[in-house]
Amino acid sequence: MSGHSDRPGLDRDHVLAYAQELGFHRAGIAKPEDLDDRAQIALQRWLDLGYQADMAWMADPRRADVQQVLPEVRSIISVALNYYTDHAHSDDPAIGKISRYGWGRDYHRVLHKKLKALAHWLQEQGAIARYYADTGPLSDKSWAQQAGIGWIAKNGNLISREFGSWVFLGEILTDLDLEADQPHTAHCGTCTRCLDACPTGAIVSPAVVDANRCIAYHTIENRAATLPEAIATKLDGWVAGCDICQDVCPWNQRFAQATDVAEFQPYPDNIAPKLRDLAALDETEWNRRFPASALRRIKPSMWRRNARAAIAARGGDLED
DSSP: OOOSSSTTSSSHHHHHHHHHTTTTTTEEEOOOOGGHHHHHHHHHHHHTTTTTTGGGGOOOGGGGGGGGGGGGEEEEEHHHHHHHHHOOOOTTTTTEEOOGGSSSSOOOHHHHHHHHHHHHHHHTOOOOOOOOSSSSOOHHHHHHTTTTOOOTTTTTTEEEEEBBBOEEEEEESSSOOOOOOOOOOOOOOOOHHHHOOOOOEEEEEEEEEEGOOHHHHHHHTTOOSSHHHHHHHTTTTEOOOOOOOHHTOHHHHHHHOOOOOOSSSSSGGSSSSSSSHHHOOOHHHHHHHHHTTTGGGGGGHHHHHHHHHHHTTTTTTOOO
């Protein structure tokens, strides 16, 4: 394996070494032609079943053909950042639960800063480079699996051997012809803990998640005035996302390790927010609590809706 590209000084070894220098915890290379038909067929079947709920952007045809995103693309550089911190969700019924991904600074900002630096480095040497971090019509997990970073698990998340599923993903599309990594093989085996633990049955089959039944979808993306009863009664305190299928995963329990990215350390109010406070959240307090946060996607009225539903599900009489 030579690792050489068609341009001196920009072979895979140099590219991956620079990605590591920028602080990415994993990086790998995939080729646009190597994402086989199975991923595209699975996506279309998922869409046909309506499992995307109101996430219409998932049907963007470019998601199934990366060359529609960048016609010149010859390689996909996939990267991952570990975001796990050594904090636990509270079991106090008066406390709301927020998914780990939103505890600290907005991951888009953190990833974009590093991706922009890598893209600019490539561009300075004459390459075309366009970067994304959950901001374009790309199948992040499929490319990460193809680039050898991890595998798409039964809960639909990407699991890496080093960090479990506590990773944020991003990509750079480039016209460089870089040698690809071997796709990662799956290592869930016969385990079904995530399927068994989901309180709403959202994981309908291995790696297939029905957003219509997913607590994370409803607390973050659902803009309706009220949550469906089947979701509201099963919240168990979750008001922003849901980590149940990740918390029960043996790979996470054994291999999660604390991140060295300071921006992912939790904001003080995100570890143990009182449901009563969130149920009365106004815009001023929302701005104070969630500066530069991915949780700003959840508007104040949605926080109030989610918290009130969680309180009702727990008996509706929680003391401050």
